Amino acid sequence: MEAAVHEYVAAFEAGSAERVAALYAADATVEDPVGAPKYVGREAIQAFYSQSMATGAKLKLLGPIRVVADYAVFPFSVNLHWEGGDRRIDVIDTFRFNDANEIIEMRAFWGPTNMHGF
Amino acid sequence: MEAAVHEYVAAFEAGSAERVAALYAADATVEDPVGAPKYVGREAIQAFYSQSMATGAKLKLLGPIRVVADYAVFPFSVNLHWEGGDRRIDVIDTFRFNDANEIIEMRAFWGPTNMHGF
Numbered sequence: 649m650e651a652a653v654h655e656y657v658a659a660f661e662a663g664s665a666e667r668v669a670a671l672y673a674a675d676a677t678v679e680d681p682v683g684a685p686k687y688v689g690r691e692a693i694q695a696f697y698s699q700s701m702a703t704g705a706k707l708k709l710l711g712p713i714r715v716v717a718d719y720a721v722f723p724f725s726v727n728l729h730w731e732g733g734d735r736r737i738d739v740i741d742t743f744r745f746n747d748a749n750e751i752i753e754m755r756a757f758w759g760p761t762n763m764h765g766f
Numbered sequence: 767m768e769a770a771v772h773e774y775v776a777a778f779e780a781g782s783a784e785r786v787a788a789l790y791a792a793d794a795t796v797e798d799p800v801g802a803p804k805y806v807g808r809e810a811i812q813a814f815y816s817q818s819m820a821t822g823a824k825l826k827l828l829g830p831i832r833v834v835a836d837y838a839v840f841p842f843s844v845n846l847h848w849e850g851g852d853r854r855i856d857v858i859d860t861f862r863f864n865d866a867n868e869i870i871e872m873r874a875f876w877g878p879t880n881m882h883g884f
Contacts, residue, residue: 650879683835710829711841712856716877717801721858723829723841738830740839740858742875757860759834761768 649720649745653713656743657724660697660707669694673750680756703728710738718745735765767838767863771831774861775842778815778825787812791868798874821846828856836863853883 652671659667669690672678678687678696687696705728713722719742726737737758744753770789777785787808790796796805796814805814823846832839837860844855855876862871 681834682837712880714856714858714875714877715879716799716875719800719875721875723858738832740832740841742860757832757834757837757839759832761833762830 649715649743649749650713652745652749652751653709653720653722653743657707657709660701660705663701665694665697665701668697671751672754673746673748673752676750676752676754678754678756680754681758682755703730719743720745733765735763737764738762767833767861767867768831770863770867770869771827771838771840771861775825775827778819778823781819783812783815783819786815789869790872791864791866791870794868794870794872796872796874798872799876800873821848837861838863851883853881855882856880 656668656671659671672690672693674690675688676690676693678693680696687693705726708725708727710723710725713720721740721742723738723740726739728735739756739758739762741757742755743751746752774786774789790808790811792808793806794808794811796811798814805811823844826843826845828841828843839858839860841856841858844857846853857874857876857880859875860873861869864870
């Protein structure tokens, strides 16, 4: 599960939505941010990441990955350059895994108070 | 919700399980760590915190509190001195709140890889 998180960050860095989507189960859900409508299924998830990456956003881990039961949970920031300024969003993701070690549920916790420079 | 997290840390620092329990709804659940049996109800929750505090453990926030929808989520460490050594556990808690701004569900994400000095 820890390796999956590192591959997630590396795949994002490489701009490969396909590599990110490959970490997910075929019937996975992504809720980003929590409370928003969920993306359901690997195809919808890949499209979502393609769009995210188009902003030039980069992820930076901000602490150890917490691993327990079927979860990996980690703090990070999303950093992007937009309209001449540096912007940052502080996020915590929860990844829940299935028995095949695929992410079956992703939830991203961030809100207005976590957005900086916007 | 952010104020509740700060009061949580302060109440823990003050060694007051009663103040911590007062942040919870009467029918709240605490799952610490995730996957363990849940403590249900304010009385059981207060007993759990009394026991935790008896170890002399202190909490230290390790980054911004993520606030979204009915959740506050935050990275922190539990620090304790035990059998002559300093021990640390890296944790991420998710607090879910009800309409009365009471914590209705707490989940603590930490596992063996997050325990240091034990």
